[in-house]
Each structure stands twice: as C-alpha cells, then as structure tokens.
Amino acid sequence: MLPSFTAVLLALLILGLPIFLTLALPVLGFLALTTPTPPVLVIQRLFSGIDKFPLMAIPFFILAGNLMATGGLSRRLNRLAIALVGPMPGGLAMTSVCSSMFFSAISGSSPATVVAVGKLMLPTMTEARYSKPFSIGLLMGAGSLGIVIPPSIFMIVYGSVTGVSIGALFMAGIGAGLVYGAAFLLVTYVYARMKGLAGTGGWSGAEILSALRDSAWGLAIPFIVLGGIYGGLFTPTEAAAVTVAYAAFVTLAIYREMDLRGLRDVLMDSAITTAQVMIIVASASAFAWYLTTSGFGMAVQSMLAGIGTDRLTVLIAINAVVLVAGMFLDPNSIVIILVPFLYTVATAAGIDPVHLGVMIAVNAAIGMFTPPLGLNLFVAGSLGITYRQAAVGSLPFIFVALAALVLIALVPEISLWLPAQIYPGIGE
Amino acid sequence: QQVLKLHHDLPEDSAQHEGALKFEELVEARTNHAIDVQIYANNALGDDVEVAQQMQFGAVQAAPIPTAKLSNFAPSLQLIDLPFLFPDRNTAYSVLDGKVGQSILDDLSDAGFVGASFWESGFKQLTCDKAVTAPSDLQGVKARVMESPLLIAQFEEMGATAIPIAFSETYSALQQGVVDCQENPIVSILNMKFYEVQDYMMLSNHGYLGTAFIFSKVWFDTLDADTQQILLEAAKEAGDFQRARSAELEAGYLDRIREAGTTDIVTLTPEQLSVFADAMEPVHAAFADKIGPDLVAEAKAEVASLRSGQ
Amino acid sequence: MTLRHIARGADRILSALEAVLLIALLVLSVAVLIADIALRVFANVALPWAAEATRYAIVWMVFIGGSPAARKGAHISIDALTETLPARHGLRLVRATLLASAAGCAVLAWYGWQLVRQMMMFHQRSPSLEWPMWMVYLALPIGFALMALRFAQVAASPPSAADRAALMS
Numbered sequence: 047m048l049p050s051f052t053a054v055l056l057a058l059l060i061l062g063l064p065i066f067l068t069l070a071l072p073v074l075g076f077l078a079l080t081t082p083t084p085p086v087l088v089i090q091r092l093f094s095g096i097d098k099f100p101l102m103a104i105p106f107f108i109l110a111g112n113l114m115a116t117g118g119l120s121r122r123l124n125r126l127a128i129a130l131v132g133p134m135p136g137g138l139a140m141t142s143v144c145s146s147m148f149f150s151a152i153s154g155s156s157p158a159t160v161v162a163v164g165k166l167m168l169p170t171m172t173e174a175r176y177s178k179p180f181s182i183g184l185l186m187g188a189g190s191l192g193i194v195i196p197p198s199i200f201m202i203v204y205g206s207v208t209g210v211s212i213g214a215l216f217m218a219g220i221g222a223g224l225v226y227g228a229a230f231l232l233v234t235y236v237y238a239r240m241k242g243l244a245g246t247g248g249w250s251g252a253e254i255l256s257a258l259r260d261s262a263w264g265l266a267i268p269f270i271v272l273g274g275i276y277g278g279l280f281t282p283t284e285a286a287a288v289t290v291a292y293a294a295f296v297t298l299a300i301y302r303e304m305d306l307r308g309l310r311d312v313l314m315d316s317a318i319t320t321a322q323v324m325i326i327v328a329s330a331s332a333f334a335w336y337l338t339t340s341g342f343g344m345a346v347q348s349m350l351a352g353i354g355t356d357r358l359t360v361l362i363a364i365n366a367v368v369l370v371a372g373m374f375l376d377p378n379s380i381v382i383i384l385v386p387f388l389y390t391v392a393t394a395a396g397i398d399p400v401h402l403g404v405m406i407a408v409n410a411a412i413g414m415f416t417p418p419l420g421l422n423l424f425v426a427g428s429l430g431i432t433y434r435q436a437a438v439g440s441l442p443f444i445f446v447a448l449a450a451l452v453l454i455a456l457v458p459e460i461s462l463w464l465p466a467q468i469y470p471g472i473g474e
Numbered sequence: 475q476q477v478l479k480l481h482h483d484l485p486e487d488s489a490q491h492e493g494a495l496k497f498e499e500l501v502e503a504r505t506n507h508a509i510d511v512q513i514y515a516n517n518a519l520g521d522d523v524e525v526a527q528q529m530q531f532g533a534v535q536a537a538p539i540p541t542a543k544l545s546n547f548a549p550s551l552q553l554i555d556l557p558f559l560f561p562d563r564n565t566a567y568s569v570l571d572g573k574v575g576q577s578i579l580d581d582l583s584d585a586g587f588v589g590a591s592f593w594e595s596g597f598k599q600l601t602c603d604k605a606v607t608a609p610s611d612l613q614g615v616k617a618r619v620m621e622s623p624l625l626i627a628q629f630e631e632m633g634a635t636a637i638p639i640a641f642s643e644t645y646s647a648l649q650q651g652v653v654d655c656q657e658n659p660i661v662s663i664l665n666m667k668f669y670e671v672q673d674y675m676m677l678s679n680h681g682y683l684g685t686a687f688i689f690s691k692v693w694f695d696t697l698d699a700d701t702q703q704i705l706l707e708a709a710k711e712a713g714d715f716q717r718a719r720s721a722e723l724e725a726g727y728l729d730r731i732r733e734a735g736t737t738d739i740v741t742l743t744p745e746q747l748s749v750f751a752d753a754m755e756p757v758h759a760a761f762a763d764k765i766g767p768d769l770v771a772e773a774k775a776e777v778a779s780l781r782s783g784q
Numbered sequence: 785m786t787l788r789h790i791a792r793g794a795d796r797i798l799s800a801l802e803a804v805l806l807i808a809l810l811v812l813s814v815a816v817l818i819a820d821i822a823l824r825v826f827a828n829v830a831l832p833w834a835a836e837a838t839r840y841a842i843v844w845m846v847f848i849g850g851s852p853a854a855r856k857g858a859h860i861s862i863d864a865l866t867e868t869l870p871a872r873h874g875l876r877l878v879r880a881t882l883l884a885s886a887a888g889c890a891v892l893a894w895y896g897w898q899l900v901r902q903m904m905m906f907h908q909r910s911p912s913l914e915w916p917m918w919m920v921y922l923a924l925p926i927g928f929a930l931m932a933l934r935f936a937q938v939a940a941s942p943p944s945a946a947d948r949a950a951l952m953s
C-alpha cells in the first residue's frame with residue numbers, strides 16, 4: 047500500500063494543493079478505502095498533533111519575531127550586526143547562522159526558528175545582495191539544528207526509548223552541534239569570498255559604539271532568555287512567551303514606533319503565519335500515524351535484516367535509512383518507529399548508543415530541510431519564498447550538513463569527548 | 475484475520491511490554507490466529523489520552539492506560555489516585571480484582587471502553603533536589619505533577635506549589651530548577667532519567683499507579699461471544715503476569731538508580747509515612763463526591779478488613 | 785447586484801469576526817502564560833490551568849486562522865507546476881486546486897463534526913479546566929467549514945490583475 051499512497055501524495059503535491067491537504071487527504075482516503083480504521087482518526091490526529099505545550103514555542107517566537115521586525119528592535123540589531131560584521135566577507139550570513147542556532151537551541155522547533163529568524167534576517171541579507179535561495183537554505187539548515195543542541199526533546203525521547211543517559215546525550219549534542227555550525231560558517235565564508243560579498247566599507251569605531259548603544263534593549267534578549275532558563279525561572283517554551291512580553295514592552299513603551307493599528311496588524315499577521323505553519327505540523331502528525339500503522343517500521347527492519355556487524359557497513363546503512371526516513375517523518379516519530387530496532391543493530395556492531403543518538407539527531411535535522419517533504423521547505427513559504435527557491439537553496443547546504451554528518455559519524459570523539467569526562471563507560 | 479492494535483506508553487524492556495507480548499501470545503494461540511495482535515510501544519500511536527480517544531471510535535483496539543489518564547473519561551477512576559489508599563501491592567490487587575475494581579471497570583463502558591482488568595506501573599515515589607522526610611519539608615517547594623486536580627491538591631495539602639509540566643519537558647525543568655520535585659513510579663523515574671537530575675529519591679509509596687486494560691467498545695461489540703471471552707481472559711492472565719514482572723523488575727530498577735550514583739535513596743520509616751498519610755488525608759474527603767462517596771467508603775472498608783485479616 | 789452587495793457585506797463581517805477572535809486568542813494565550821510565570825516566580829503561586837488554556841487557545845487560533853489564510857491565498861503549497869504552465873492553463877489549474885481544496889476542507893469539516901458528536905456522547909473532560917472536550921474539538925469542524933467557504937470564495941471570484949501578472953511572469 048505504501049508505494050501507491052506515496053504516488054497519490056506526490057501527485058497532489060505537484061498539482062499545488064495546499065500542503066496540509068496534501069498530507070491529510072490521502073491519509074483519510076487510504077484509511078477509508080483500504081483499512082477498517084475510521085477516517086475520523088485524521089481529525090483526532092490533526093488536533094492532538096498540535097495540542098502539545100512544547101509546540102507553543104511556534105506562535106510565540108513568530109509573534110516575537112514580528113514585534114521585533116515591526117517595532118524597531120530588528121532594525122537596531124541589524125544596524126549593529128552590519129557595523130560589527132558587515133565588512134567581513136559573509137559576516138551577515140554568519141550572524142544568521144548564529145542567531146538560528148541560538149533560536150533553535152532554545153525553542154527546539156525548527157519551523158519557529160526559520161520563521162522568526164527569517165523575518166529578522168532575510169530582508170537584511172537580500173539588501174546585502176545575498177541570493178534568496180542561498181539565504182533561505184542557510185536559515186533552514188542552521189535552524190534545523192535545535193534538536194541536536196540541548197535542551198532537546200528529541201534527545202529526551204531517544205534516552206527514554208533506549209535507556210541511554212539524557213545528560214550524556216545533551217553533552218554529546220554540544221560537540222556535534224559545534225561541528226555542524228562550524229561547517230555552515232566555513233561554507234558561508236567561502237561563498238561570500240567567491241561572490242565578493244565583503245560587505246560595507248570598513249569598520250568604524252564610532253558607528254559600532256553608537257549602534258551598540260542604540261540596540262541595547264535588543265541585545266538584552268538572549269541574556270534574559272538564557273538567564274531565565276538556566277536560572278530555573280522558566281522552561282524553554284515559556285521563554286518564548288517571555289520574549290513576546292519583553293519585545294512588546296520595548297516596542298510599545300520605549301521605542302513607541304508602533305501604534306495600536308500596527309500592533310493589530312502584527313497580531314493578525316502572526317496568527318495567520320502560525321496557522322499556515324501549525325496546520326502543516328498537525329497534518330504531518332496524521333501522516334506519521336498512517337506510516338506507523340502501515341508497516342513502515344517493518345519494511346525498514348526487513349531491509350536491514352542480516353546487515354551483519356561490520357561497523358562501517360552498519361554506520362552507512364543506519365545513516366542512509368534515517369536520512370530517507372527524515373525526508374518523510376518528523377524527528378520524534380523517527381525515534382519511536384525506528385530507533386528500538388536500529389539500536390539493536392548498532393550496539394551489535396559496537397557503536398556507542400550515545401554516538402548513535404547524536405548521529406540520528408543530526409540526520410533527522412537534515413531531513414527537516416530535505417526535499418520533497420522536509421517541513422522547513424514548506425515553512426519557508428510563509429516568508430514569501432517559493433518552494434522551488436527553498437528546494438534549490440537547500441541543496442548545497444544538504445551537502446554541507448552531510449559532510450558534517452560524515453565527520454560526526456566517523457569521529458565518535460567529537461560527540462563523546464565531553465560526556466566521557468563526566469559519565470563513566472561512554473565511548474569505551 | 476482481524477488486526478488488534480495494542481498501544482502502551484513504555485519502552486520494549488518494560489514489564490508492560492512483556493505483558494503485552496504475553497497477551498499477544500495468548501490471544502493468537504487461543505483464536506487460532508484469527509486475531510493478529512500488533513503491539514505499538516513507546517506511544518507510537520499517540521499518548522495515553524490521545525489513544526483512548528482513538529479507541530472510542532475503534533482506530534486502536536486495546537491498551538493498558540494509567541487510571542489517572544482515564545479519569546477524564548470516567549471520574550470514578552480517580553479512586554486509585556487517592557494518596558495512601560493502598561498500603562501494599564497485594565491489597566491493591568485484592569481490591570482492584572474484587573467488587574470495587576469491577577464497578578470501576580464497568581463505569582468505563584459509558585465512555586466507549588470495555589474494562590477488562592488492572593495492570594500496573596507500580597507505586598509512585600517522590601524525587602527532589604533535597605531530602606524530604608516530613609510533609610513540612612515540602613513547604614514552598616515546587617513540584618511537577620501531571621494535569622490532575624487531585625494530584626495538585628495532594629501537593630498543596632503539604633504546602634508545595636504543584637505545577638503541571640508536559641512529561642517530555644520534565645527532565646529539563648528538573649535540570650534547570652524550574653521545579654524541585656516530581657512523583658512517578660520507579661519504572662518512569664528510570665526510563666525518563668529523572669534520577670540524573672534529582673539528588674534524592676524518597677521511597678514514599680504514596681500513591682498507586684494502576685493501569686486499566688481496556689478494549690475499544692465499538693470494536694469489541696462486533697466480536698462473537700467466544701472471542702470476547704478469550705480477550706477478557708487473556709487480558710486478565712497477561713495482567714497477572716505483568717504485575718509479577720513489574721514487582722520483579724522494580725528491584726532491579728532500584729539497583730540501577732543506586733549504581734548510577736547520582737541519587738540518594740531515602741527509605742522512610744512507617745512513622746514518617748503515617749505523618750505523610752495524615753497530611754494528605756484531606757484529599758480523600760475533598761474528592762469523595764467526584765469519585766462517588768459510596769465507592770470510596772467501600773474501598774476503604776475493604777482495605778481495612780484486609781489489613782485486620784492479616 | 786444586490787446579491788453581490790450582500791456577499792461583500794457578509795465577507796466583511798466574517799473577516800472582522802475572524803480577526804477579533806484570532807487577536808483575542810493570541811493575546812489571551814500570551815497573557816495567561818505570562819501571568820502564570822510571573823505568579824510562580826514572584827509569588828510562588830501556580831495557575832495549574834495555564835498551560836492547558838494556552839494550548840486550547842492556540843489550537844482554536846490555528847484552525848480559525850486557516851480561514852483568512854485561505855482567503856488571502858496564504859496556505860503554503862508548491863506552485864512549481866502552475867508557474868511552469870502557460871498562463872491560461874495555469875489559471876485553470878489554480879481554480880481546480882482551489883475547488884478541490886474547498887471540497888477537501890468540506891470533507892474534513894464533516895468528519896470533524898462526526899468526531900465532535902461522538903465526543904459529546906462520551907463526556908470526556910479536559911484534565912485541568914474540566915471543560916467538555918467536544919467544545920475544544922469544535923475548532924476543527926468550524927475551522928474547516930470556514931476554510932471550505934473561503935477556498936470556494938476565492939475560486940469563484942475572478943482573478944485580479946495582480947494574480948494574472950503573477951502568472952504571466
């Protein structure tokens with residue numbers, strides 16, 4: 047049943063039906079026609095797919111991003127970014143990489159990151175002559191990293207499914223995240239050098255100082271967010287709401303560049319963007335349920351049966367399987383459907399379970415922006431980017447991310463060095 | 475051949491999964507494979523409440539679901555959440571396998587379920603970032619609870635602030651110190667690694683986390699009487715096996731937590747426990763109306779008679 | 785003539801109602817969560833229903849928000865094929881997908897209503913606020929019915945000059 051289901055789905059996708067219907071309607075149809083399962087299941091999944099508190103980071107970070115963009119916070123921060131890194135080749139794009147990594151590490155939600163950082167950085171990057179496909183590819187790639195960097199619900203689910211220490215997984219994610227981020231920074235630098243994007247004149251001490259002073263309120267945001275989370279005041283998801291409150295305060299009470307009408311537009315705009323994004327997340331959950339119950343996991347198991355215990359073969363096979371699965375499934379579904387089996391195969395080949403978790407996380411992150419069904423490719427649509435631009439833009443960064451993945455897979459120490467300092471028995 | 479999708483919320487190395495496998499074996503053998511049991515562990519089909527909804531319209535056929543999660547469908551299930559209701563496992567088994575348990579299972583029928591038997595996750599223990607040996611130690615402390623007014627009331631009786639936090643976010647919330655304490659059976663404390671981020675685990679046994687093994691009623695009603703009988707008996711027998719394995723595995727879980735070396739395990743004396751029981755006692759009265767006063771009285775009488783009989 | 789006036793008036797009223805509801809839900813969810821965090825941090829008091837209220841507000845916002853998104857043509861889709869086709873065929877394809885979307889949403893609205901009716905029978909309540917769950921799920925049939933209406937509305941209205949230009953380019 048899976049091949050014909052996939053064919054229908056891709057046909058609807060190409061015909062241009064909205065993505066949420068492309069995912070939900072084939073599930074409904076196949077449930078009704080080929081299974082005894084009542085089609086109302088789709089409705090139940092559409093609801094429960096987004097009735098999750100951690101997903102509330104999506105509306106709040108979108109709203110915070112819009113408030114900052116409209117209320118003057120972004121303009122001031124961008125001025126500072128240009129003053130600080132503008133003269134450096136690729137400086138602005140590197141700023142985007144770092145902001146994306148920060149946002150996604152906090153929210154754990156790459157769609158929220160792509161939209162929030164995208165609203166902030168896309169216009170500035172376009173102005174600085176970066177092409178749209180390059181910019182969006184960069185944002186999607188860097189924004190997908192949240193599940194690798196702690197805190198990460200993906201790692202928590204992986205830990206509970208496999209019995210591996212979550213603390214060790216969090217630490218292992220740091221090394222892998224740094225390597226992945228460094229690969230992005232490097233490519234950005236090379237790209238900018240090649241395209242001659244060594245930005246704006248030279249550095250000016252006076253401009254830097256003035257921009258610093260001007261953007262002080264905006265600069266405080268990462269400190270408030272990180273301080274609040276690591277000081278135990280609020281959870282990462284709640285941090286998104288705190289960011290909204292702070293951005294609203296600065297915008298309305300300090301800068302006063304936005305009137306009530308402007309506020310209304312920002313709220314309405316954020317509500318619609320949230321709807322665009324989350325209705326796709328909701329239907330992806332119906333899609334995952336269908337895949338789970340129609341033997342997807344079994345298919346993978348029989349494919350990998352008898353793979354043996356040669357370390358390199360197993361590494362390649364596991365990464366290939368997760369990479370393909372990641373094009374269709376969200377990271378948490380991958381853990382639940384595939385990991386119990388992959389874990390057995392991997393440990394038999396002597397692969398450290400913490401290392402396996404990091405590899406799968408990086409792999410699932412790559413799946414988030416890999417065509418045809420990577421969620422972030424669709425989410426980019428809410429920034430006025432066409433699917434084709436997003437898909438084209440994603441390609442070079444998929445290769446960058448894959449290069450990082452190969453490094454992370456072949457050099458376990460990247461992930462395991464840090465946790466091995468604290469947790470005994472890791473990487474031995 | 476009929477497919478029976480069986481959901482549960484724990485990994486494959488749990489007593490719950492062993493029970494599910496036992497159920498599969500019994501059902502498939504006794505129906506001559508007319509029913510194919512397919513097990514979905516780890517919440518693969520959704521969390522407990524979501525799957526319970528799916529069972530109401532027949533998309534999933536069977537599941538052991540924590541009674542605390544089912545109380546939103548039938549209030550009498552909250553009986554089992556009452557703190558210090560059962561002094562030990564055997565008492566819990568006797569009451570739940572007797573008249574009281576049957577009346578609770580019967581209540582599930584109006585919610586679209588056929589209640590077959592009770593399985594378990596075990597007694598809940600309290601973990602904290604400090605040692606807690608008396609209710610007063612919880613004064614002003616923030617404790618993570620699931621979204622349940624009864625469990626919130628239980629912590630508030632001891633002066634703690636009860637904060638509902640999603641299960642998946644609890645590890646981080648404990649790690650960063652958004653909350654200081656949480657309660658769960660040992661199996662969940664181990665699976666979710668709460669011991670990595672909590673310094674003390676109190677063997678408080680303050681509440682019993684039972685699971686009701688239920689079938690989808692719309693689906694169950696389509697089966698012939700013989701098959702129904704096979705399913706009910708298999709649920710019961712697999713449940714007996716699951717309970718035994720749950721108790722056996724728990725001892726090993728405790729050792730693993732102890733060996734991890736990040737958590738002090740605090741054993742409370744009977745005197746200390748009875749101070750906790752007294753402190754939480756008002757919850758019984760406060761929730762009796764919701765659960766059904768007769769049922770609460772009957773359950774307590776049965777527990778008392780079992781105690782004196784020993 | 786009058787019919788068109790009525791339609792335009794209805795559209796304006798519906799859009800205004802949607803806007804008020806969406807803004808209220810978003811503001812409410814932020815306010816509730818901020819109140820919860822502030823009370824917890826400064827007064828050690830919890831609002832146990834805050835997370836639940838936030839989730840339900842956002843779920844409603846998402847499915848109602850699908851309606852203005854449909855009206856503005858903002859639902860995300862792959863437009864590669866319509867871009868490639870000659871303008872006349874492209875326009876036909878757009879119309880066809882809009883009508884298919886309207887039909888698809890109508891089907892989802894109908895199944896949504898079926899689920900709500902089942903939930904009414906079973907009396908499930910939300911864990912903290914203890915609201916009947918069918919009321920929360922009502923967002924889906926209402927949201928999809930509105931989306932069906934909006935997709936049909938866009939399909940029926942003649943394409944604007946801007947739309948044509950977009951297709952030509």
Ligand code: NA
Nearest residue numbers: 151192195197
């Ligand atoms: Na993260």
Ligand code: NA
Nearest residue numbers: 498510511512
């Ligand atoms: Na089977």
